Structure formats: C-alpha cells, structure tokens
Amino acid sequence: METSEDANFQVFRDCLSNPMIEKSSQQPAKKTRKARVRRKTAINPVEATIEEPNDAEELSEFIDYLALEVFSNLPATLRTLTYSAWLNTPSLQLLYSDPLSPAQIASILDPLPPTITDSLTTYSILARNQTTNEFLTPILATYLTALLTPALKPSAQRPLVTECEICQRSWVPLTFHHLIPRGVHEKVLKRGWHTEDQLNNVAWLCRACHSFVHRVASLEELAKEWYTVEKLMEREDVRRFGEWVGKVRWKAK
Structure with a gap:
C-alpha cells in the first residue's frame, strides 16, 4: 500500500525533474561521433561509428538518484506532509507556511549533506555562482505548494x-x-x-x-x-x- 511518503516522493521527484528537463531540452542535440580506427592491413584509416549514450536515460537515472538523495534528507514531517494534516495541525502550519520564509528554507536546506552539492557540480546543474540552496529553493516551493493545494471540487x-x-x-x-x-x-x-x-x-x-x-x-x-x-x-x-x-x-x- 502506498504511503503518504511514497506519494510525496513522486511529487518531489516531479518538481525536481522540471528544471533539469528544461535545461537539458534547451541544449543542442549531440551528434554521433566518428572515430578513426587504423588497421594493420589498411592503407587509409577506417571510420567507425560510436553511438552517443542515451541522454534521456542518463538524465532520468540522475533525476532519480538526486531526488532520492535530497528527499531522504528532508525533515520527516515534510516527507510525510499532507494537506489534511497541515490544515488540522497548528505546529505544522508554523513549520511550513506557503510561501516559505527565508528562515524556514534555511532550516530545511542547510542540513543537506555536501554530497548533493558535489553531484550538482559534477553534472554542471548549478548555474555560474549559484548555490545549492538557490537551486533547490524554487523546487522546494513548488513541492510544498503541490502538497498544500486543496483537492479539486x-x-x-x-x-x-x-x-x-x-x-x-x-x-x-x-x-x-x-x-x-x-x-x-x-x-x-x-x-x-x-x-x-x-x-x-x-x-x-x-x-x-x-x-x-x-x-x-x-x-x-x-x-x-x-x-x-x-x-x-x-x-x-x-x-x-x-x-x-x-x-x-x-x-x-
């Protein structure tokens, strides 16, 4: 049976994927590379096609990894938050207002392990001079808004x-x-x-x-x-x- 934490992870992963998909979709498509292979019996080099890796598959795997890494390090109350619980629990309303205050954002994102920043840097996800908190803040805001939006009529x-x-x-x-x-x-x-x-x-x-x-x-x-x-x-x-x-x-x- 799916728990609120499982459902919230799917929402968080979706929120995280959006800016990464947008960035990747705007990059020029990679061209197939050709390598020049020399054979002992060949007078001229022979061209061999080397296929590029599946970019979409690599991106999805990285999104999956990063989402799990960030989500598992969020406060437990945020991982399991539901609109009903928030609406009926004053302490949760104090913890998570919509929009979040700078202090609330810092309390959630500052404790994240440095490995997350390492991953974002290694895969060139962060813009120039952008911090991990700056990258994750709009994602966190979108995630919280999705959780705290009442069900449709x-x-x-x-x-x-x-x-x-x-x-x-x-x-x-x-x-x-x-x-x-x-x-x-x-x-x-x-x-x-x-x-x-x-x-x-x-x-x-x-x-x-x-x-x-x-x-x-x-x-x-x-x-x-x-x-x-x-x-x-x-x-x-x-x-x-x-x-x-x-x-x-x-x-x-």
Whole structure:
C-alpha cells in the first residue's frame, strides 16, 4: 500500500525533474561521433561509428538518484506532509507556511549533506555562482505548494486520464492546464473568441509539458490559437518536446 511518503516522493521527484528537463531540452542535440580506427592491413584509416549514450536515460537515472538523495534528507514531517494534516495541525502550519520564509528554507536546506552539492557540480546543474540552496529553493516551493493545494471540487476532478496528453508519460503526477488561461477570460468573452461554457476546458499535463506550453506562447496566444490539445500538438516545438521528454523515465522508489 502506498504511503503518504511514497506519494510525496513522486511529487518531489516531479518538481525536481522540471528544471533539469528544461535545461537539458534547451541544449543542442549531440551528434554521433566518428572515430578513426587504423588497421594493420589498411592503407587509409577506417571510420567507425560510436553511438552517443542515451541522454534521456542518463538524465532520468540522475533525476532519480538526486531526488532520492535530497528527499531522504528532508525533515520527516515534510516527507510525510499532507494537506489534511497541515490544515488540522497548528505546529505544522508554523513549520511550513506557503510561501516559505527565508528562515524556514534555511532550516530545511542547510542540513543537506555536501554530497548533493558535489553531484550538482559534477553534472554542471548549478548555474555560474549559484548555490545549492538557490537551486533547490524554487523546487522546494513548488513541492510544498503541490502538497498544500486543496483537492479539486468533484466537478473539476480528473476524468479517466492516466497519462500526460502531450508526452504520454503515465508514471508522473499530472497537473491541469487551463486551455483558455484564466487571466484572459474577460478579454476572451469581450472579443468573442470563445463562449463562457468553454472557459473551464482543461488538459491534463505533466509538470514539464505544462511549463513548456506556457513558455512557447503568451496567455492571449494560448486562448486565441492553441486552445485544445490537438491544436497544441500541431506545433512542431510542442510535438518535438513531447517526444523528447517522453523518453525520460525513472524507476519506482
């Protein structure tokens, strides 16, 4: 039976994976290297193809390792936190406000072992002059917000969707994306782009695809041009990102 800690680890790993996936997806694709092999009987060198390692597989393994390393060193109360427990326990509300204060962040991240910084440095994850705490703070904030977000009303509950509607990954937590962003609802109705009954249409996307969609188009563009999953998938950049991120898999805890 899955415990709250198991479920929270999946959420934390998803929050951690997003910035790492974004960074990796923006890097130029590696080209296949060719090595020049000299044979004793050959007059000229012979070219032999050397395949690059599976980048998506390596990334998923590193995300899995790093998530477990960080998560297992978080306070036990944070690893097992649930919205219900937080709502009904004043001491937990004092420990974990949303957003976290600088003092709360320091109390959570400062005790992490130096091996985490070593791993981030070795794999060039940290930006120039960036500290481990600076890298992990937005991830921690996203994780806490996910835990402390009340369950959806029954009318907004997810239908029988088990995988991201862009990358088709079924082993990551899903978030709901407003196909017509709420921030432009008034403008949408005023200009007649959509009717009121269409305003709450949503797509269920993994965190990585959700962030990517908002990165490639403004709220107005999403509302006017890319207001269905089918239309989003007509974009080559969205389709290619979905294909790439769909290869990022990790093992169960």
